[in-house]
Amino acid sequence: MVSLSKTIFKAYDIRGIIDKTLDAGVARQIGQAFGQAALAKGETKVVIGRDGRLSGPVLTAALAEGLQAAGVDVIDLGVVATPMVYFGTNVLGAASGIMVTGSHNPPDYNGFKMVLAGEAIHGEAITALYQRIVDHDGSSAANKGAYSTHDIRAQYLERIIGDVKLARPIKIAVDCGNGVAGAFAGDLFRGMGCDVVELFCEVDGNFPNHHPDPAHPENLQDLIRCLQETDAELGIAFDGDGDRLGVVTKDGQIIYPDRQMMLFAADVLSRHPGEQILYDVKCTRHLAPWISKHGGVPLMYKTGHSLVKAKLRETGAPLGGEMSGHIFFKDRWYGFDDGLYSGARLLEILTREADPSKLLNSLPQSDSTPELHLHLNEGENVIVMDKLRSDAKFPGNQQIITIDGLRVEYEDGFGLARSSNTTPVIVMRFEAETPAALARIQGQFKSVILAAKPDAELPF
Numbered sequence: 001m002v003s004l005s006k007t008i009f010k011a012y013d014i015r016g017i018i019d020k021t022l023d024a025g026v027a028r029q030i031g032q033a034f035g036q037a038a039l040a041k042g043e044t045k046v047v048i049g050r051d052g053r054l055s056g057p058v059l060t061a062a063l064a065e066g067l068q069a070a071g072v073d074v075i076d077l078g079v080v081a082t083p084m085v086y087f088g089t090n091v092l093g094a095a096s097g098i099m100v101t102g103s104h105n106p107p108d109y110n111g112f113k114m115v116l117a118g119e120a121i122h123g124e125a126i127t128a129l130y131q132r133i134v135d136h137d138g139s140s141a142a143n144k145g146a147y148s149t150h151d152i153r154a155q156y157l158e159r160i161i162g163d164v165k166l167a168r169p170i171k172i173a174v175d176c177g178n179g180v181a182g183a184f185a186g187d188l189f190r191g192m193g194c195d196v197v198e199l200f201c202e203v204d205g206n207f208p209n210h211h212p213d214p215a216h217p218e219n220l221q222d223l224i225r226c227l228q229e230t231d232a233e234l235g236i237a238f239d240g241d242g243d244r245l246g247v248v249t250k251d252g253q254i255i256y257p258d259r260q261m262m263l264f265a266a267d268v269l270s271r272h273p274g275e276q277i278l279y280d281v282k283c284t285r286h287l288a289p290w291i292s293k294h295g296g297v298p299l300m301y302k303t304g305h306s307l308v309k310a311k312l313r314e315t316g317a318p319l320g321g322e323m324s325g326h327i328f329f330k331d332r333w334y335g336f337d338d339g340l341y342s343g344a345r346l347l348e349i350l351t352r353e354a355d356p357s358k359l360l361n362s363l364p365q366s367d368s369t370p371e372l373h374l375h376l377n378e379g380e381n382v383i384v385m386d387k388l389r390s391d392a393k394f395p396g397n398q399q400i401i402t403i404d405g406l407r408v409e410y411e412d413g414f415g416l417a418r419s420s421n422t423t424p425v426i427v428m429r430f431e432a433e434t435p436a437a438l439a440r441i442q443g444q445f446k447s448v449i450l451a452a453k454p455d456a457e458l459p460f
Contacts, residue, residue, distance in 0.1 A: 031066020214246020
């Protein structure tokens, strides 16, 4: 029996390691606390689902028990992609939902992504669940909630196939990394009129082929090889729970989400001129001028799928996106992050072109680094970041943006250091017009970080 640990209650979701910090007992407590929170908002039903992880069935059953013990009715969607739970909270007359998923984490992890009364909960709302469990007297509601199952697959696929129209047939390769998106991606894209080469679309919670995280180039090598060896025109990849999208061109170039956002922004702004387009602090500096050029208002915001979702709701923006691959369409869709739907929208745009890869490769880009991580002890990341914000001096008259960590804008590039909300890490990213400029900007960051923490082991 695992005892409840506050450490699993993260900034955007709940995440733990099976039989170390998370088990059926903890899942039941979370279900009951969430059920009570839902009732407090006047919600009587909660939609649940799970990804393909081996621990999913046990955790989901316990979660349902907890929800029912609180007195709410459970609608269980079974094995689905995370966005299908979000979809359920929009179409099933229940505005609250919990997805049991470890997303792109290793096989021994699992967790919960939550929507409460129509809002993705984060920060204090997640801490409040922990407090509710601690304060709970162990009793159950007088009337136990009902349990039912629902197959949402056909309704979800039909909704996308009915909305997104391809200009011509296209052959694509799809790599699901044995994550849960594999159960739906092939049928979705074939239903839209694509010829689909499937890679690792058998759902397997051991992830035997590669890690299901398209943010890392090493996980896209099979897809790149497949495009070389077949006549597929484009490669798309999904993370473990299907809420993030990866894209690869015919010639093996990875189109990161901040460049995908350029295509999506131009398309959405053609119908919503003058609207705000939201993106996080990790995105390329080419994105803001691109949005402005296409008649939109760029709005940079904090990183975190729950935070971007909340900001999207607050601003009424028709589109938001994160460097990590979460893309949020409010235009023709519901405003939640959905890798499968984003993939469909991408194909709608690209099938208007004779050569999709040429269009993708022509999107502005600079020399840039992937995410770089400075690993620290628990809590130390916050202390070092506070020190950087108060003490760091950068030569010249750079623009310093502090909405999430430190983003320093130069004439010829940018540098970013921000504290991760999920692990004791400072995340860094750099971009510049030339390799020399990149080295210069990294050098400046290196000196201010070493001034704040002289024994820091920097990854550059």
